[in-house]
Amino acid sequence: MEVEEKELTERLEAATTLLERTLNWLEERQVSLTGEVEKISATVEQSRREAELAERLAAAERELAELKAAAAPTVLNPLRRTVPAATSEMLAKHGIGEGPVDVRTLDAALAGLSLEQRIAVKSQLLRAGSIA
Numbered sequence: 001m002e003v004e005e006k007e008l009t010e011r012l013e014a015a016t017t018l019l020e021r022t023l024n025w026l027e028e029r030q031v032s033l034t035g036e037v038e039k040i041s042a043t044v045e046q047s048r049r050e051a052e053l054a055e056r057l058a059a060a061e062r063e064l065a066e067l068k069a070a071a072a073p074t075v076l077n078p079l080r081r082t083v084p085a086a087t088s089e090m091l092a093k094h095g096i097g098e099g100p101v102d103v104r105t106l107d108a109a110l111a112g113l114s115l116e117q118r119i120a121v122k123s124q125l126l127r128a129g130s131i132a
Contacts, residue, residue: 082128083124083125083128083130084124087121087124087125090109090121091106091109093109094108094109096109100130100131101125101130101131103131106122106125106131110122
């Protein structure tokens with residue numbers, strides 16, 4: 001019985017030693033796997049990416065502003081400045097010819113038309129660049 005107890009005690013001590021080694025190994029592994037370093041590097045990577053995207057956004061906004069500035073004169077001053085013949089004839093009857101049109105003179109000339117017709121004539125003149 002004494003021999004069996006001694007063998008059992010030795011086996012328990014060996015198991016205890018093995019468990020202690022395993023526990024120490026797991027603790028070391030846990031410290032190395034906390035991920036703190038990875039979080040810091042991920043944060044650094046994220047801020048670099050954000051800075052890159054912010055630069056690209058600013059460049060795109062500048063380009064958009066330049067394109068809008070370049071397109072604005074084209075929209076305000078179209079290449080074709082024609083007014084339908086009926087509108088030109090009606091304005092000519094009231095002494096309004098080529099070139100810029102005075103708004104008060106135009107309103108007096110359009111007094112006999114309906115509201116929709118006045119709006120249509122004014123929009124045609126605006127598109128042609130005759131009134132501002």
